Amino acid sequence: MASDMPKLAPGATRKRNVFDVIEALQKQSAKTILVRVDFNVPMNSDGKITDDSRIRGALPTIKAVVNAKCNAVLVSHMGRPKLVQKAADDEETRQQRHELSLKPVADHLAKLLDQEVLFGDDCLHAQSTIRELPAEGGGVCLLENLRFYKEEEKNGEDFRKTLASYADGYVNDAFGTSHRAHASVAGVPALLPKEVCGIGCLVASELAYLDFKNASSDEQIAAIIGGSKVSTKLPVIEGLLKNVQTLVLQGGLAFTFLKAQGIKIGDSLVEDSMIDTAKDLLKQADSMGKTIILPVDAVCSQSFPKGPMDKADTKTFELNTDAGIDDGWMGLDIGPKSVKIIADGLAKATKIVVNGPAGVFEVPPFDEGTRGLVDAIESLTKNGTVSVVGGGDSVAALEAFGKTEAVSYVSTGGGATLELLAGDILPGVAAIADYD
Template sequence: MGWKTLDDKDLTGKIVLTRVDINVPMKDGVVTDSTRIDRIIPTVRDILAKGGKPVLMAHYGRPKGQVVPEMSLEPLVPALAEAFGVPVHFASDCIGAPAKKAVSGLPEGAVLLLENTRFHPGEEQNDAKFAASLAALGEIYCNDAFSAAHRAHASTEGIARLLPSCAGRGMAAELGALEAALGQPKRPVVAVVGGAKVSTKLDLLGNLVTKVDHLVIGGGMANTFLAAQGINVGKSLAEHDMTDTARDILTKAETAGCEIILPTDIVVAREFKAGAENETLPADACPADAMILDAGPDTVAKINATFGNCKTLIWNGPLGAFEIAPFDSATNAAAARAAELSANGALISVAGGGDTVSALNKAGAADRFTYISTAGGAFLEWMEGKTLPGVAALGG
C-alpha cells in the first residue's frame, strides 16, 4: 500500500484541503441524488474529530476554464450542511483573496467549500502555478475523490506533490476494495463484463483475461463474440468490424488459461420495447429478422454455478438490455446470486462503472455486494490496469 490515510496525519489545528466529488445531479437548485455527498461524510467528520479544518475542493460540470454561474458550487451548501451536521461556509473563488479570506476566517467545527476548481483553465491543465495557489491555502492535502483519480489535474495530482498527502475514507475504502479484487485477490476470480461495444472495452478485456480465471461476456459485446465464431446474430447490436479483435481476445484468454463464458442460449425479439413478444433459443439459432436482447436461463445457470465456485467477483456492465423487462432477467438473476453469495461471506464482490450501478440497484442486489464503486472512468481505467495519477501522487 503506497498511500497514507487520515490516520497517518496529525490534523490538530491544520487546514486540510480535501478534494471531493460532489458532481451531483440537481434540479431547480435542489440535489436530487445525494449519493456522492453521503460518501464524503466519514472523511469530513473524521477531519473535524481530529481537530482539523476541512476545506473542500471540487469541480462541477464542464465549464472549460470559464466562470459559468450555472455551474457554481454555492447551491450545494445547504445539502452539505445538512449532511455534515455542521455549518458550511462558501468562498466565491478557489484561489486568491476570496479563498484566503474564507480560510483564515473559518471557525473550528465548520467546513469551507471553495468555488468550482474548473472555473480556472489551470485546473485541467494541471498548471504548476494554479496548483501552488491551491496548496498555499492549507497544510495537508486529502484526496477523497477516487472518481477523479484518473485525471492528472491540479486539484487531484499537482497539489499532492506540494503538501503532505493522504487518502480520505472513501478513497481508502475504494483502493482497498480494488486491491482485494484484482491486486491480491482470493482465487478463483470471475469477472462479468457487459455493455454495447467491444471497441470501448478492448483494454479492459485484454487486461482481465490475464488476471482472472473466468470472464463472462454479456450485452451487445457478447453478440460480437458470437459473430466472431461464425454464428448469425440477425439484427442484433454487434460490431462486425471487431470480429478479428474478438477472436484475438479469445486466443489470448485460452493462452492465459482464462475461461470465456458466452451465451449458450439467447432471448430474442423482433422489437425492442417493454413486454415485446420474445422467445428463448440456442445461441446459434437467432432468426435473421430478430435481435438478441438477453442471455437465456441455461447461460444464467452456468454463470451462477461459476459464481458459486469462485472467491472473488468483479462486475462491469449488464448481461442484456436491462433497462426494460423482460430483457433484464439474466442480469437480475445473476446479480441476485452474486448478492446472496456475498451476503453469506462466500464471495468478495466489487462492481462499478456506468450502467452497472443502475443495473444492480434495479435488481435489488447492490446493497449486498461487498463494494459498489460510484466512479465511472476511474474504475474502468483501474480495471484496465492503468496507473491512476491521483492515486500515484498520494505518496506522502
C-alpha cells in the same frame, strides 16, 4: 490511527491515508487539510440535490479531519461549465454559473454534518474565507466549482500553486476523478511534502475492492463485463485477463465474440472490425488457462423496443454453431440457460466484480437476465463471496431492482473504475508518493 480506515481486501497494499496525514500535521502543529472530494451531484430545476450519495460518501473523511481538530478545505467540480471558463459576462454564462455553483452543496453538507460550512465563491482568492475557519480547528469550508477555471483541467501551474497554498496537507477522496491528471487531483500533491499527502476513506475502499495487482494467490476472482462495444472495453478485458480466473462477457459486446466463434447472431449488435481481436483474446485466455464464459442463449426481438414488450413478441434462441439467432432478430438479453451457466461459473469465486448489465434491463422483459444474475450474486454474497458492482448502468440496475444492499460494495467511479480494472495506475493515486 490508520486502523480506523475501511478494512482492506485480502492482498491489498496499504497506502498513506487521511489518518496518517492528520498524525503528520499534528506533529507540526499544523491544522489545515485540502480535501479533494467529488460533489458532482445531480440537481433539479429548482436547484435541489436529487441524489446526495456522493456527498455522503465523503463524510467519513471529512469527519476524520474535523474530529481530529483540523480544518477541512474542500474542493470539487460540478458538471462541465465550458461557458464560464470563457469568462464572458452574458446572461447565458451567468445562468450556467448559477446552475453549476456548489453553494447549494455547501448548504446541504452543513445539514449532514450538523455544523457550519463556509463557502468560498472564488477558488483563486479564498484566503479570506479560509481565515474564518476556527483557530482551534474542526471547521469546514467548501470552495466554488473548480471547473469554473480552465486551469483546473489543464493542471495549470499557477492554479495548482494557489490551491496548495491554502493548506498544510492534502487528501484525495474523489475516486471518480482520480483518473484525471487535473490540478486538484495530481498537481497539488506534487507541491506538498509526501508525508502530508494521502488518500481518503472512500478512495481507500475503492482501491481495496478494485485493485487486483496485489491480490492473494488464494483468491479466485471473477469479472462480469458488459457494454455495447468490444472496442470501448478492450483495455479492461485485456487487463482483467491478467488478474482474474473467470471472465464473463455479456451485453452487446458478447455478440462480437460469438460471431468470432462462428455462431449466427442475426441482426444483433456487432463490431465486425473487432472480430479478429475477439478471436485473439479467446486464444489468449485459453493459453493462460483462464475461463471465458459467453451466453448460450439470447432473448431476442425483431426491433429495438421503445417501451415494455409483450413476452409473446420475443423469442429465445440457442447460441451454438448448430443453431444461433435467425436473421431479422436481435439479441437484447441473455436467456435462462445463460443465467444458470454464469451462476455456476461464479460459484467458486471469492470475489466477483461486475461492470455492465446482461441486456436492455430498462425495458421488460429484457431485464430478466440481469435480474437473475443479481439474484445469483446476492446469494453468493450471503455465503461469503465479496461482490463489487461499478459503472453507471450496473449501479442503475441495482437501484431499479432495489438491490443496492445485496452486494458487498458499489463503486462510485465511472472512468476511474474502468481504468483501475484495466490495471492502470490512476494519476490521482500515483500522485500520493506511497502508491505502488
